[in-house]
Amino acid sequence: MPPVLCAICHTERALIKRPKNHQKLCKACFIRIFEDEVHHTITSSELFFRGERVAIGASGGKDSTVLASVLKTLNERHGYGVDLILLSIDEGIKGYRDDSLETVKRNAKQYDMPLKIVGYDELYGWTMDQVVETIGKKGNCTYCGVFRRQALDRGAKMLGIKHVVTGHNADDVAETILMNLLRGDLPRLSRSTSIVTGSDASAVKRSKPLKYAYEKEIVLYAHHKKLDYFSTECIYSPEAFRGSARSLIKSLEKVRPSAILDVVRSGEDMARLVPGATSDSCGCKGKTPSSHASADEDNVGGCGSANGQATGGEMAAMDRQLRENEVAEAANLETEITTTKTTPAPTSTSTSNGHRPDKQRIKERSKPGTPGLPIIPKQKLGTCEKCGYMSSQKLCQACMLLEGLNKNRPEISI
Numbered sequence: 528m529p530p531v532l533c534a535i536c537h538t539e540r541a542l543i544k545r546p547k548n549h550q551k552l553c554k555a556c557f558i559r560i561f562e563d564e565v566h567h568t569i570t571s572s573e574l575f576f577r578g579e580r581v582a583i584g585a586s587g588g589k590d591s592t593v594l595a596s597v598l599k600t601l602n603e604r605h606g607y608g609v610d611l612i613l614l615s616i617d618e619g620i621k622g623y624r625d626d627s628l629e630t631v632k633r634n635a636k637q638y639d640m641p642l643k644i645v646g647y648d649e650l651y652g653w654t655m656d657q658v659v660e661t662i663g664k665k666g667n668c669t670y671c672g673v674f675r676r677q678a679l680d681r682g683a684k685m686l687g688i689k690h691v692v693t694g695h696n697a698d699d700v701a702e703t704i705l706m707n708l709l710r711g712d713l714p715r716l717s718r719s720t721s722i723v724t725g726s727d728a729s730a731v732k733r734s735k736p737l738k739y740a741y742e743k744e745i746v747l748y749a750h751h752k753k754l755d756y757f758s759t760e761c762i763y764s765p766e767a768f769r770g771s772a773r774s775l776i777k778s779l780e781k782v783r784p785s786a787i788l789d790v791v792r793s794g795e796d797m798a799r800l801v802p803g804a805t806s807d808s809c810g811c812k813g814k815t816p817s818s819h820a821s822a823d824e825d826n827v828g829g830c831g832s833a834n835g836q837a838t839g840g841e842m843a844a845m846d847r848q849l850r851e852n853e854v855a856e857a858a859n860l861e862t863e864i865t866t867t868k869t870t871p872a873p874t875s876t877s878t879s880n881g882h883r884p885d886k887q888r889i890k891e892r893s894k895p896g897t898p899g900l901p902i903i904p905k906q907k908l909g910t911c912e913k914c915g916y917m918s919s920q921k922l923c924q925a926c927m928l929l930e931g932l933n934k935n936r937p938e939i940s941i
Contacts (some may be wrong), residue, residue, distance in 0.1 A: 531637035535560070543751075546743035549784060553753050561748050566601050572722050574692075582688045583680055585613040585634065585642075587627035588604055590694030590762045592634060592756035593737035593745050594737055598692070599638050604902040612686060613638075616678045618671060620762065627757040629715035634755060645682040647674055651929055659763060661935050667763050670932075673924045677916055680731045688731075695735040701787045702772040704794035709772070710931025720791070730917060741787060 532540045532553055552560065568576065583598065587589045595613065602609055618624050628644065635642035648654050651674060659667045683691050703719040706712075718724055725732035729895035737745065749756055764770070768906045779786035910916065911923035918924070 543747060546780075546786060547741050547746075558748065558751060561740070561744060562597055562600060562604075565597050565740065566605060568600070568722070568739055569607075569736050570605075572734075574723065575607050575609045578610075579608075579690060580610045580612065580688045582612050582614040582643075582679075582683050582686060582691045583640075584691055585615045585631045586694075587630035587634070587757040587761075588694070589616075589749050589754075589756045589758065590696055590699075590737065591747055592630070592694075592740075592754050593749050594692065594694040595634060595638055595640065596752065596754055597748075598736065599640070611638075611640055612688065613640050613642040613680045614679065614686070614688075614691065615644045616682065617644055617648075617673055618675065619647050619656055620714075621656060623656075623759060623762050626759070629756060630757040633894040637755065643686055645678055645684055645685070647678065650674075650678055650681060651925065653929070653932060655763065658932065661932060664763055668769075670928055671763070673928060677923070677925045679733075680916070683731045690732045690734070692734050692736055694737055695793055696737045696742050696745055697718060697787050698773070698776060700735070700738055701776050701790040702769055704790055705772040705775060706769060711798070713801050716794055717801055720794045720798045739788065739791070739871065740926070750782075835877050 533539045533541045533553035533556050534550050535552055535556040539555065541551035542554050543552050543557045544550070545552060545557070555909065575581065581598075583591065583595050585595060598609075598611055601607065602611065613631060613635050615628060616753070617628060630640065631644075634640075646654075655667070655674075656670055658670050662670070679691055679693075702747070704716065707715045707719055722738050723732060723734045748754075776787060776790070779790070783789070909918060911918040912921050913926045913928055914923060916923045916925065922930075
């Protein structure tokens with residue numbers, strides 16, 4: 528049987544079957560398409576501007592290593608004009624983070640990028656090994672997640688940088704969407720699906736250039752580019768809830784390769800329905816670049832499949848129409864029930880048993896947003912009274928967690 532030729536160049540032998548759409552490609556075409564799709568995501572979403580200093584959240588793993596390599600390549604190829612810096616967080620996990628940081632140090636030399644390392648012990652007075660020793664392995668990912676997000680912002684602030692890019696891929700975003708749905712946390716969908724998080728009020732903007740890249744394709748890219756990365760999983764992560772969502776996503780991917788991007792697109796659409804929240808996506812609104820388009824029904828490009836999918840505008844319009852109908856119904860109910868009765872009715876606002884008259888109860892039930900979708904008040908972003916980090920509460924999450932840890936810290940005798 529003759530060798531299968533690449534579906535793009537039709538000259539070289541196909542060596543790679545893309546997990547995203549099962550397209551058979553040669554090594555050179557796969558690398559080029561992967562980089563072109565990331566470039567498409569960056570330019571269509573306008574992630575960077577010329578002269579901007581950008582910190583890459585580097586852990587030494589496959590995602591951040593590929594992100595650093597791709598951004599360096601695209602920055603030189605397309606002239607983004609951005610200044611790239613590696614920013615690593617040392618959580619203080621012996622046998623895991625100390626080894627991965629050695630990989631990051633090698634990457635800094637390979638990509639000729641400055642490197643800044645910030646540790647939990649330096650910022651919070653605790654390492655993750657000490658946290659786990661105090662609270663146990665169950666729930667420790669909550670502490671690490673809160674500390675890490677704040678540590679990235681603090682590290683960027685130390686460097687005078689206002690933009691941090693992370694290596695979150697399509698699998699990560701799909702897992703987060705499922706986790707929020709399973710927990711019933713719809714308001715968080717907006718932040719979890721946005722390719723850019725942060726606003727003018729926040730000190731640091733975050734973006735995910737690999738948001739539409741499959742994890743398997745990131746591994747293939749790292750393999751064929753012979754990138755140096757650390758592949759050991761965190762020793763504390765098997766207890767995390769994310770593992771259940773990851774298993775479900777992998778099962779769906781086996782049945783339908785585009786399932787990951789379908790979940791991402793569905794999450795973006797659902798996020799638009801959350802009152803007071805917005806969700807952004809790639810500027811192309813799911814349309815694949817023409818050079819990579821295919822007649823295959825399941826073919827998907829850099830930003831997901833637009834085949835048979837709505838952009839979310841229809842759902843938002845439907846939500847607005849429902850609210851307008853509720854207002855109209857409320858007005859009609861109030862005029863229809865004003866009837867006179869021969870028997871005297873209570874004049875007080877409530878009866879002796881605490882129940883309100885029928886008319887008042889109907890008015891309250893007929894208010895816009897009740898019993899339909901509730902109007903969720905927008906949080907006002909301020910600063911933590913203790914550390915000065917941005918927070919909508921008096922104390923930020925990190926300080927609240929630290930208070931509980933410090934109470935349980937054993938006294939050290941001198």
